Amino acid sequence: MPIITAKTAQPTYDVVIVGSGAGGGQMAMTLTLAGLKCVMLEAGRAYDPATETPMFQRPDQAPLRGVGTPEKNFGFYDATVDGGWQVPNEPYTQGSDDPARKFWWWRARMLGGRTNHWGRISLRNGPYDFKPHSRDGLGFDWPIGYEDVEPYYTKVEQLIGVYGTNEGRENTPDSPEGVLLPAPKGRAAELLVQKHAKTVGVPVMPIHRAVLTRALDADTIPAKLFPGNEWAQKIVADSMRRRGACFWATPCGRGCSIGANYQSTTVHLPPALATGNLDILPNAHAREVLLGADGKANGVLFVDKTTGNEERVRGRIVILAASSGETVRILLNSKSASFPNGLANSSGKVGKYVMDTVGTSLVGQIPKLENVPSHNEDGAGGSHFYSPWWLYKEQLAGKLGFARGYHIEMGGSRDMPGGWNPLPDDLGQGAYGTKFKEAARRYYGSFVYLSCRGEMIPNEDSFAELDPVVKDKWGTPVIRWNWKFSEHELRQADHAQDTFTAIFSAMGGTVRRAKPKTGTEIEPGGKIIHEVGGALMGADAKRSVVNGWNQTWDVKNLFLVDASPFPSNSDKNPTLTIMALAWRTGDYIVDQAKKGNI
Amino acid sequence: MPTHDLPAPFDSGLPERMPDPAIRLPRRTVLKWFAAAAAASQVAGCLDRSGPGGLAPITAPGYGTDPLLTRVYKAGDAWPLTLTMAERTASVALADFIMPADAYGPAASKLRVVDFIDEWVSAPYPGQVNDRKIIVPGLAWLESESRRRYGAAFATLSAAQMDGICADICFEKNATAPFKVGARFFSVFRGLTAGAYYSTPAGWKAIGYEGNVPLPKFDGPPPAVLAMLEVEQTVK
């Protein structure tokens, strides 16, 4: 069962799923293991990590030593197909020319979407993160709480495999005993940051990432995930056994041919396909959800990119998981007599309250890290340590001047060199010859990167709408983005810069550039690629798009399982929550279908 | 599985009998070759491309948004190389002066750094096109400076003579007015040379990168490193 074409699709399915990333992948797995027949439409091409991942390829084996270009923004080897800040033939526009009001939209057009190259940082939202409005009067509460999602966080962590530690910190949930995989050892720079950040009050500890620091226990986990369903357990166990443990080399952003980290294409889709209940239709760009006379969705109209033809596929239930911006686009383009402003948009909230993560970074040069004896620090192909937000109490007491927190992601610089000059001119002081090599070796590994990843509060000025004029190559109207940060985000970024400066100075290091004017340090919207919101989840049908089951109020057999329903975007990276909610929604669908409610 | 050896021998695509200017040539070969080139073109060093038919725009397409990632690319595979023989020859000499053979590792030419520089300045992307406008005229500047000072092609200069020129242009911040252009060129050229040099296994060794090899377990920094940093491993 298989990858199909528009011609070989069945006339009708139980469920049509649009998108194959974190949300679509989880949904396909949950539903097919429950016996539902699904078709998955994916706008990009089929993609096989086992054969397509450049694992050990060196920079000197790539054009331009692998550095980023307008065609491969994050480097030649990055696992992004037909994507990046621009996608061929699929433009997007901006509501304003002001660079500060621009939204950067990162997309990928491939099976598995952005989960092939994401950073694998997998943090749970805490209890406060579901009720932010109750806590400080800003933004929106979710109609569900941590306790509703907790069982699914645990299931997803067990399925995908997440390393980390339980630290018992405020609003930074522990996982049940035995769920997390062992944290990798700290690297030199990470340990040094940990030691010195403490002196300025910033705690540093193992981060949580979806990487198998040891093989998953395929003998016991499947029974916990699919109790009472032996058929599902066997399929999932087989799939788990095919995933290797991390071998401590090769950057995860290239993808992982041995399946040692989470990608939809190595974790969710293989077991879903193994059920025999999933057809995957690549190069199929969903344009509209089709609505029946009964007011229910009954299929999806899509463009077959291999022919340019419009095609239809039918299903009793429709799931959108196209990434939040694209899900908004599909809804707004699905116009009908009953929904002249777009499907499921009787509230007028479709496209509203788009959020990204607050991002700002600083690089420090640390003399103590100069001339460190050479040693292998590849590790788990991404960060090992981070700082969860540590000032909840001060913030609640109103001492900080901004309402929401951030965590700090960090990295040293002993990673694979190549492509770029490792020795900045100001440090090289004109060196050439053996002197240059001496200095390059001295400074290699002495740079430390600290990045703020903070919560943004939803606002009225950050939204997505259809561009009235511009269409993509296939004639479908495109998204026009509108963006604005509030003082909360600007001050938060400022606070982060001050914190980073303090950490570097505690380490005896220097900041690589002087602190600029307040508020100029924040990365533009979208740059952190944590695109969430646009189809608000709420308790009130008049003021939100979906209910607490990711189910649209207006069309009860239509579900949105990417990040579009997020009413808030805590500092915790969104993908683990996308998967947890998708699984929860999948269980709900199975239950409701059994009861004949949808 | 990975292979860690060097790519297959480079095919420069140049006519036979021409010297392959990716490697360091014997001085007398360069002299002979320059004499022939100069006689043919009437332009000293024939590196000046500012005239008509000069610095041609790059028209080749890029590698696209879905290139094959698992093959081994050589310079020239993604788009045609565009440096002239003379430019390549000067580049080889300068790159070797910046990255000579020493205790850290081989000379730049051993790692075919010039191929990378040629690929870089021949690439169709805006960043590289900008560097092209610095590197190609910069090489011409270097050549004419060499002739002005020593009456000889840069590639034929002695180490002391090269040092004479490089000392004036090696640090942009300190370069005096007549050397500003040369210094800008040198900074970009040195950056490209280093970027290429350190992307190879020999370069990794030179800088102290150990990695890109599968390991059964990850132990973190060795005790000597922990001691030097005065830290303890906190993950047990």
Ligand SMILES: Cc1cc2nc3c(=O)[nH]c(=O)nc-3n(C[C@H](O)[C@H](O)[C@H](O)COP(=O)(O)OP(=O)(O)OC[C@H]3O[C@@H](n4cnc5c(N)ncnc54)[C@H](O)[C@@H]3O)c2cc1C
């Ligand atoms: C470099 C990078 C690093 C990241 N790091 C992290 C991290 O460490 N932690 C974290 O939590 N998040 C991270 N993210 C974000 C993470 O990748 C996304 O949150 C996640 O992939 C979203 O899942 P999704 O299913 O909503 O969308 P996607 O993964 O984007 O998948 C959507 C899929 O739908 C397809 N599609 C789109 N439109 C249509 C259409 N109309 N019809 C059919 N198919 C369509 C797309 O082609 C795509 O394959 C990172 C992202 C990037 C790019």
Ligand code: SF4
């Ligand atoms: S570091 Fe580990 S998980 Fe990441 S790509 Fe390499 S082997 Fe896979």
